[in-house]
Amino acid sequence: DAGVIQSPRHEVTEMGQEVTLRCKPISGHDYLFWYRQTMMRGLELLIYFNNNVPIDDSGMPEDRFSAKMPNASFSNLKIQPSEPRDSAVYFCASSFLAGELFFGEGSRLTVL
């Protein structure tokens, strides 16, 4: 398996633009997590899904953020409109049952 695949790896956009980050989890995994990492705040959980159903979205910063998982092979995280304070590395991770997380390589977002 190729592991968790995230795209794009880097995104530079201007304030107010819509940003879409994509994730393909490992086949057969039933949990999918979105994290955000910054120097100031460390690793923050944004939302996680179990069997494509959002379970806990209490970490989503505000209504500008949304995440969907339309099927077991794909999830996206959208920010609309984006703001400079959204600049961070966004990680997607998946796991099977209660096992370890497998992380993607991350999407580095810069909002100017």
Add this chain to the structure above:
Amino acid sequence: AQSVAQPEDQVNVAEGNPLTVKCTYSVSGNPYLFWYVQYPNRGLQFLLKYITGDNLVKGSYGFEAEFNKSQTSFHLKKPSALVSDSALYFCAVRVRDNYGQNFVFGPGTRLSVLP
């Protein structure tokens, strides 16, 4: 509240010396404990886990960790550090909360192995 603490922001060790990166946890019930490593500009990589059984678990790259229930600790160790071990290390615990199963991560410890 369920939490993971890594009391040291930074650990420095000379190459060839043993290293320890500390982790303590506070959870209800039996913990599932994990260590991850993050190299620059990369995602977190799984190193090892404790679910049940032997308190000493061995993982990737020669790392091991000891589960101590009485001290609620899960320290990461390696007998002989390499310069290439320099990275950011995260301890995590898998918990069952009101919503489902989740991970709680520590703040991370930056390990520098000096040649």
